[in-house]
Amino acid sequence: MIPSALPSLSPLRAAWLYSRAALLLWIAVLSPRAAEAASPDKQPNVLLFLVDDMGWMDTTVYGSEYYETPNMERLAKQSLRFTQAYTANPLCSPTRASIMTGKYPARLQFTTAAGHQPPVIPFVPYPKKVSPNKPTIQPATRRFLDPSEYTLAEALKDAGYATAHIGKWHLGLNPEHWPEAQGFEVSFHGAPDPGPPSYLSPYPFKAGTVTDGPDGEYITDRVTDEAIKFIEAHAKEDGPFYLNLWHYGVHGPWGYKQEYLDYFQKKTDPTGRQTRPIMAAMLKSIDDSLGRLLDKLEELGIADDTIILFSSDNGGNTHSELGPDRQVPTNNAPLRKGKSWLYEGGIRVPLMIRWPGITQPDTATGALVSSIDFYPTLLEMTGNQPKPDQVIDGISLVPVLKGGELEREAVFNFTPHGGPTKPPGVTVHRGDWKLIRWFETSVHFPEKYELYNLANDLSETHNLATEKPELVKELDALIDGFLKDTAALVPKENPNYKPLPDDGMERWSPKFCQAEVKDGILVITPENDRAFVGKTGLSMPKRTLNFRIRVRHPGGGKLGLAWRFDSEETFDRANQLEVAMENTDGWQTVAFDLEPEKPLFHIRLRVPGEGITEIDWVDVGWVARPGQPGHPDVWKSSVWTFGTDL
Numbered sequence: 001m002i003p004s005a006l007p008s009l010s011p012l013r014a015a016w017l018y019s020r021a022a023l024l025l026w027i028a029v030l031s032p033r034a035a036e037a038a039s040p041d042k043q044p045n046v047l048l049f050l051v052d053d054m055g056w057m058d059t060t061v062y063g064s065e066y067y068e069t070p071n072m073e074r075l076a077k078q079s080l081r082f083t084q085a086y087t088a089n090p091l092c093s094p095t096r097a098s099i100m101t102g103k104y105p106a107r108l109q110f111t112t113a114a115g116h117q118p119p120v121i122p123f124v125p126y127p128k129k130v131s132p133n134k135p136t137i138q139p140a141t142r143r144f145l146d147p148s149e150y151t152l153a154e155a156l157k158d159a160g161y162a163t164a165h166i167g168k169w170h171l172g173l174n175p176e177h178w179p180e181a182q183g184f185e186v187s188f189h190g191a192p193d194p195g196p197p198s199y200l201s202p203y204p205f206k207a208g209t210v211t212d213g214p215d216g217e218y219i220t221d222r223v224t225d226e227a228i229k230f231i232e233a234h235a236k237e238d239g240p241f242y243l244n245l246w247h248y249g250v251h252g253p254w255g256y257k258q259e260y261l262d263y264f265q266k267k268t269d270p271t272g273r274q275t276r277p278i279m280a281a282m283l284k285s286i287d288d289s290l291g292r293l294l295d296k297l298e299e300l301g302i303a304d305d306t307i308i309l310f311s312s313d314n315g316g317n318t319h320s321e322l323g324p325d326r327q328v329p330t331n332n333a334p335l336r337k338g339k340s341w342l343y344e345g346g347i348r349v350p351l352m353i354r355w356p357g358i359t360q361p362d363t364a365t366g367a368l369v370s371s372i373d374f375y376p377t378l379l380e381m382t383g384n385q386p387k388p389d390q391v392i393d394g395i396s397l398v399p400v401l402k403g404g405e406l407e408r409e410a411v412f413n414f415t416p417h418g419g420p421t422k423p424p425g426v427t428v429h430r431g432d433w434k435l436i437r438w439f440e441t442s443v444h445f446p447e448k449y450e451l452y453n454l455a456n457d458l459s460e461t462h463n464l465a466t467e468k469p470e471l472v473k474e475l476d477a478l479i480d481g482f483l484k485d486t487a488a489l490v491p492k493e494n495p496n497y498k499p500l501p502d503d504g505m506e507r508w509s510p511k512f513c514q515a516e517v518k519d520g521i522l523v524i525t526p527e528n529d530r531a532f533v534g535k536t537g538l539s540m541p542k543r544t545l546n547f548r549i550r551v552r553h554p555g556g557g558k559l560g561l562a563w564r565f566d567s568e569e570t571f572d573r574a575n576q577l578e579v580a581m582e583n584t585d586g587w588q589t590v591a592f593d594l595e596p597e598k599p600l601f602h603i604r605l606r607v608p609g610e611g612i613t614e615i616d617w618v619d620v621g622w623v624a625r626p627g628q629p630g631h632p633d634v635w636k637s638s639v640w641t642f643g644t645d646l
Helices: 012-028 033-042 072-077 092-101 153-158 219-234 257-263 278-297 370-381 467-484
Strands: 045-051 080-086 164-166 185-187 241-246 306-312 350-354 362-366 411-415 424-429 432-436 447-451 507-509 513-518 520-527 532-540 545-552 556-567 574-583 587-593 601-607 613-625 634-640
Touching: 045 092, 045 278, 045 370, 072 278, 072 306, 072 350, 092 370, 153 164, 153 241, 153 370, 164 219, 185 219, 219 241, 219 278, 257 278, 306 370, 411 467, 424 467, 432 467, 432 545, 447 467, 507 513, 513 532, 532 634, 545 556, 556 587, 574 587
Parallel strands: 045 241, 045 306, 080 362, 164 185, 164 241
Antiparallel strands: 080 350, 306 350, 411 424, 424 432, 432 447, 507 532, 513 520, 520 613, 532 601, 545 587, 545 613, 556 574, 556 601, 613 634
16 A cells, blocks of 8 residues: 555655665664665755855856855865856746746746735736837736746655745745745745845844844844754755755845955955945855855765755846945946846856766856756756646756756747836847847837857847848747747737837926937027926835936026926925036036925926026936945936936
8 A cells, every 4th residue: 555645646656665665664674784875875955055136257156256255166166067057037036936837937927026016816917008108018927926836846845855945935925825835844934025124133024934033133144044954954854855045145135244344345356347345245145154054964964965056046236226336236247237137147147056976076068058947957856757747848957967968959038028228028049149039129229139149249249130130030930939839928019109209308398498419418498597397207206315417507507406296286386496506617416305295206407597508417316225234225216318328
């Protein structure tokens, strides 16, 4: 009779496990040494170590000369290192969903980082209407991993694994979508969780299983402590364990240890690329965590029985701004752009896999791989198989882990959300070639297709699409096949589209004046002393706002700022400020600081009634996450540059 503890296994596999267990028990009774000798045959433990927002160049293993990651180097010497590893999406939630299911996010309809938002049930694929100035109707995204998916945790749990998820989840806000509902027996996570509300205890999560530690405890250390507790609790058991250690670092709000920050503030990068001490300090703590786990596995005598998969959920963040100097968190050079982009900086990530006794230590491969491959790879590495009718987009990497070749035609990346300055798009990567198809074009992205030979142009600087039309056609057909196979929700043409004038005005409207853009400069010629330019349809937060305006007006005079809220029909005289401009022929930057009672909806810039006023750019910024011990101020802003980039 097959034991009832194995109901979800196939009868053949259950019978095999039952007979094998009986045999091992008989051997153990007769000879403890013989039973000890049989232990290498047991299923290996699995540690999936995922860093948040860690770019391809954010470790010495891949070439950084500023960050210090000795434990990542230590792991690399024991592992096979992948140089062409990609996430299935340039943002965290979709990539995490791909890891747990082996499916492309397009198939899951989970295509942006919405795992911390309230679920929308029933799911509505497209909005009923959009603004007429938008060329496409972009699809919605699911906000949780559907419980009907047979996750990696459920597959390994059914195979006898003890399972735990510790750290960031970001695959569902409510309890019915938490790790506990997706096959994890042990969990330590908080919600909402795009990033931790604080890196220092007390941790103000609104829900979840995170408990506070001593005041000032660093969350990277805490999740490591919890991971070690789980490993210690299961190291001596007969059955194997599967541990997701998904770090909150190095995501915003970018908390750090002060002693590490002090150290890196004194250090310079000889390449001049990475000069971000906040990121360096956070990566040092992640590296410490990895080192502690490697030490613990060796101390417990289970290092040779444990598979380690180390990676990141997307490329390094190059769009947020930190502190008073408003630095971006990291630099992905030589890769182009970063997190949220379909260029290499947004999707190419570090990946190391250690499979003791199988992978050749301290080796590298250029095999083309994706986060969708983790699921089938770990199943095969642990001696398990997917269900017969299970749809999996990924392929097992076991052949390359054993030193062979990987049979794969291409990998894809898809994000149907965006706008004029970062359009929605889809990519195919085959061999050395990568094709990007944008679903929208604009003055910033005038070409529908971008084709790059990554072997010769890793930085994606030379678009070869017009030079190789046949190759574009061939690769574009692969994209069509991918979109059809996954039933991807793609942007649709907006039938009510009315494009804005391509005048570079950034939707600023003149009143009592003439205004035009010349060589990236807004030139305003007043008709009387009431002249202004206005901008409406805004949604500035209710927070201290810092307006900075680079302006030129020979002879000086006053520049005025007025504002109103959406609930108001007219401009209140109380809601306006003036600042005196210097009497100079050169450029100057003037500033307005205001604390609105409500989110701003409409602003006006009033210019002097005589002489020409020129505006180079307007920048309004605010502190999105106020600082606290161990946290820099995180700066958000909107910048209008009149047809040019700062």
